[in-house]
Amino acid sequence: MTLIEHLPFDTDEGIASRARIGLMVLATDFTIEHEWRAIMAGLDGVALYESRILNDAQITPETLRAMEPRIAAATDVILPGSPLDVVAYGCTSASMAIGEEQVFARIREVRPHARCTTPITAAFAAFRALKARRIGVLTPYRADVNRIVAEYIAARGFEVPVFGSFNEQDDGIVARITPASIKRGVETILSHAAVDAVFVSCTSVRLAEAARGIEAETGVPITSSNHAMAWHALRLAGVDDVMPQWGRLFEAQIA
CATH class of the missing domain: 3.40.50.1860 (Rossmann fold)
Structure with a gap:
């Protein structure tokens, strides 16, 4: 066998040349990844990276608020050590039960430079x-x-x-x-x-x-929730493509 090591290679910006978007998905969620992948499928250079956050399948004010201490850890496992343009927390009702600013504070404990969004x-x-x-x-x-x-x-x-x-x-x-x-x-x-x-x-x-x-x-x-947050994450990441096939919102920019 001939072993050839240290072959020369070139590098480029990879699949995320335009935007790296991190998404926290509820452990019980069946839907958001499917909808986001469909929306972002035609966008060259836009990459989506996901983690799952533990939650209770029963949606109550108490189970929603119980997620707050888990947000930082769920953020931290998305491409550890690599920058993200946007981090999105995928729970609408918990974002309101906890409060958006509290969600953002937990995200910024580990991703201080990322833009943040929630469904609300x-x-x-x-x-x-x-x-x-x-x-x-x-x-x-x-x-x-x-x-x-x-x-x-x-x-x-x-x-x-x-x-x-x-x-x-x-x-x-x-x-x-x-x-x-x-x-x-x-x-x-x-x-x-x-x-x-x-x-x-x-x-x-x-x-x-x-x-x-x-x-x-x-x-x-x-x-x-999914529709608006996909649009908002893209716009926060600087992706301003007009995508009328997804409805009126995707023809708009952030006001």
Whole structure:
């Protein structure tokens, strides 16, 4: 056998020449990775790196807040020692139960230079980009979590004239709610009040691939936890591509 060592080679920027995006996925989440990969599939030079964070499948205020001490460690295992442009924390209700700034503080313990987002942070950025003040909200959550969501959004200066819920607290069941059921839920929301946009909360909910079609039928902009946060993460990373196939939001820049 001839052994040839130290062969010459060249290097380039690798697969992340435009952006490195880190995503914390809930241990129980079936959906967010699928939707984010679909959205980012056509973007050359944009790379997505993920970790999983331990959570309880039962969504309650207590189980949501219990994740806070785990956020830094879940961030730290995403490309250790390598820079990330953006770190996204993939839980909508926990971002509100814990508080966005607390989530960002835990991320910055290990990634002090990364831009940060959460689903609700991204939703607020989306509302501003869409010039939406009156927001219809659809969630899968039980009543006590819904109160946190409604109060959190209203406290940031947005009106919530109509709020609908499937009232299901098991993440595994939420991930199996059909897109047709989500569409019916959105239509019910729109039948009860005039709104500027609809927000579908929860990273387990499947909405991204249906967003453009629902907008075409209803005439109302729509976004979701995964949909908004993918858009926001891209924009924070400096990726400003217009992607109308994913709905009105992906034609917008951060306001």
